[in-house]
Amino acid sequence: xxxxxxxxxxxxxxxxxxxxxDFGNALVLQRRLQWRGYEPVLHSYDPEDQFPEQVDxxxxxxxxxxxxxxxxxxxxxxxxxxxxLADTNTPMLMICGLYQLFGxxxxxxxxxxxxxxxxxxxxxxxxxxxxxxxVVAESKEFGEILGYENHSxxxxxxxGVQPLARVTKGxxxxxxxxxxxxxxxxxxGSYLHGSLLPKNPAIADFLxxxxxxxxxxxxxxxxxEPAGAAQPVEELxxxxxxxxxxxxx
Amino acid sequence: xxxxxxxxxxxxxxxxxxxxxxxxxTARTVSKLRGSGGSAFPGLVVEKVDPTFLARTLHRLxxxxxxxxxxxxxxxxxxxxxxxxxxxGLKVFTNRSGSNFTRGVVASILGEVRLNGKLAAxxxxxxxxxxxxxxFVKAVRPHHSLLLNVMxxxxxxFGEIDTTAGMLRTIAEHTTEGVVLNREDPxxxxxxxxxxxxxxxxxxxxxxxxxxxxxxxxxxxxxAAADDHPDADVVxxxxxxxxxxxxxxxxxxxxxxxxxxxxxxxxxxxxxxxxRQTLGDTVDSPALIKxxxxxxxxxxxxxxxxxQGRSLDLVLVKNPSGFRLGLSSFAPTGVATMIAxxxxxxxxxxxxWLWDVEFDSLAAEGVRMISGVRAYDxxxxxxxxxxxxxxVEPDLRLAxxxxxxxxxxxxxxxxxTYTAMLSLRKFLGAYTEVEAF
Numbered sequence: 001x002x003x004x005x006x007x008x009x010x011x012x013x014x015x016x017x018x019x020x021x022d023f024g025n026a027l028v029l030q031r032r033l034q035w036r037g038y039e040p041v042l043h044s045y046d047p048e049d050q051f052p053e054q055v056d057x058x059x060x061x062x063x064x065x066x067x068x069x070x071x072x073x074x075x076x077x078x079x080x081x082x083x084x085l086a087d088t089n090t091p092m093l094m095i096c097g098l099y100q101l102f103g104x105x106x107x108x109x110x111x112x113x114x115x116x117x118x119x120x121x122x123x124x125x126x127x128x129x130x131x132x133x134x135v136v137a138e139s140k141e142f143g144e145i146l147g148y149e150n151h152s153x154x155x156x157x158x159x160g161v162q163p164l165a166r167v168t169k170g171x172x173x174x175x176x177x178x179x180x181x182x183x184x185x186x187x188x189g190s191y192l193h194g195s196l197l198p199k200n201p202a203i204a205d206f207l208x209x210x211x212x213x214x215x216x217x218x219x220x221x222x223x224x225e226p227a228g229a230a231q232p233v234e235e236l237x238x239x240x241x242x243x244x245x246x247x248x249x
Numbered sequence: 250x251x252x253x254x255x256x257x258x259x260x261x262x263x264x265x266x267x268x269x270x271x272x273x274x275t276a277r278t279v280s281k282l283r284g285s286g287g288s289a290f291p292g293l294v295v296e297k298v299d300p301t302f303l304a305r306t307l308h309r310l311x312x313x314x315x316x317x318x319x320x321x322x323x324x325x326x327x328x329x330x331x332x333x334x335x336x337x338g339l340k341v342f343t344n345r346s347g348s349n350f351t352r353g354v355v356a357s358i359l360g361e362v363r364l365n366g367k368l369a370a371x372x373x374x375x376x377x378x379x380x381x382x383x384x385f386v387k388a389v390r391p392h393h394s395l396l397l398n399v400m401x402x403x404x405x406x407f408g409e410i411d412t413t414a415g416m417l418r419t420i421a422e423h424t425t426e427g428v429v430l431n432r433e434d435p436x437x438x439x440x441x442x443x444x445x446x447x448x449x450x451x452x453x454x455x456x457x458x459x460x461x462x463x464x465x466x467x468x469x470x471x472x473a474a475a476d477d478h479p480d481a482d483v484v485x486x487x488x489x490x491x492x493x494x495x496x497x498x499x500x501x502x503x504x505x506x507x508x509x510x511x512x513x514x515x516x517x518x519x520x521x522x523x524x525r526q527t528l529g530d531t532v533d534s535p536a537l538i539k540x541x542x543x544x545x546x547x548x549x550x551x552x553x554x555x556x557q558g559r560s561l562d563l564v565l566v567k568n569p570s571g572f573r574l575g576l577s578s579f580a581p582t583g584v585a586t587m588i589a590x591x592x593x594x595x596x597x598x599x600x601x602w603l604w605d606v607e608f609d610s611l612a613a614e615g616v617r618m619i620s621g622v623r624a625y626d627x628x629x630x631x632x633x634x635x636x637x638x639x640x641v642e643p644d645l646r647l648a649x650x651x652x653x654x655x656x657x658x659x660x661x662x663x664x665x666t667y668t669a670m671l672s673l674r675k676f677l678g679a680y681t682e683v684e685a686f
Binding site (some may be wrong): 018028031064066134193199231233240242243244 | 401409410411592598599600601603604605622623625626628629630632633634637638641643
């Protein structure tokens, strides 16, 4: 691949929604695109910014309650653009706070309804208990998904989405069912950080593969990273995952 | 205080202070004999049978209590405040054993109190964990409090940074005379708005140093504008070779320091400010600076050991801002670097924080050894930052042995989380004199 092939990655609200190492997800996408010969172009979008014309992949993170308040109005403002991108199969990964706001609504403990952008058919209710700890979840498509949750909102899925995975350790979306995360077309919502993508490269490669397919109609190769690396990333990932499954909640 | 009067008359109160002191000391002996080493256990016993023991004892101190809290720098700053006050001729009680919970304070008192329940001290300086400080200040109202910062840390315990900021606010509101705030931390600075009767002073940084100490907010968006900054009583103006230049109430003072690292130099500004507020006009400034220059690092905080004839620095890292400061405070060249990351309860279980630290500064010379329970999380982190490393060995004892053997005669630096540091110090005892914890 001699000619540069840019892939435009948009980080949604990195200034206010970045609390749990969500930058790690951007970095992993960036490197894994480079290792395959694509040129990642990272865009940051904060409230009032100009929405970039070219967007191939969107990621977003979690925030404080105050951070969510700051971006909510702006998110609704760009809602139409996001809907159009989701409908045309643009891959997106929304973690924690932005996962909640990608749903229809968030009902706070005080009974106030915060409107979400409604790309995912989910609703969230604030509770007094925080669900905190290591999570292991099982997905047919991505295998075992490992991460760490820390949220007081509990999310319930409607019929328009599939669960991303089923929890085998921890709570995931809520304390009632075993669902973790949600999936609609190529949009993934999840409560898991850690960051999510470093230890779950199957999800990273799914996002990249969808972006590359949409933009260049190309299929990505499984082999990555320049050959000859002393410690191959696959081996480090495998060992980091093995540790994560053994750790206490 | 309502909490005290509402407490039912307990077994311990009936016994009086003598009974509680004796009981606590017995518990201390028992726990030592059993070799459990838990410094807080005797405190727990006394807390259960005599819940007002702490308040009764501390209320008798002529100059009251100073509380030090915040995410980063509590231990070193508390040690500085203690030694500055001692340099001014005061007898100081402190909870030096590292038990920064209420029962740890009780345990420390039991070690020093006379049988009649009186402490032979003029003033107490207490390092308190944010969450425990909230309970403490409702029982014992401090005369002064020093609030350092609110950083991303222990989110698995506290949930949100804003929650932690609320805890510091509660401490300030329960302080009777004066509060000292970090001007450079927006969440700490804002606490001033909810204080009405207390004197408020600030410590801060010069404009040119602000970019050297980025907050978590700045990390993603650059430092905020400084026009709303109030005047600070103590300002760290510049970092000098082995020390710093401060402005104290408009007067410029330069001093060398025994403690390492830019963050400890900023902690010195905090300590100066709270001591100046506490002593007011009676402060002896030359003596203050002299004491400051002699303060040695607290346990594991920028400690420098000599191992096999070369220097070995232990740098405690427990959250993104602390790790970033640790990396920027020491030159990365000419030194063998090891990183040890555990995820035990005291370290925090969530590994997300490693991804909020940039490791580019280590790229030039690479990392010799990665260790700890989460060694492979750390290795993956460096891999994605294109920082080379030689070896990964999760077992800390093996890793330390290999690290020292593979880099003979080279100055060494180990960045480590809290429980990794505890283990490493134990293993280092085989090579060198390590001060007992």
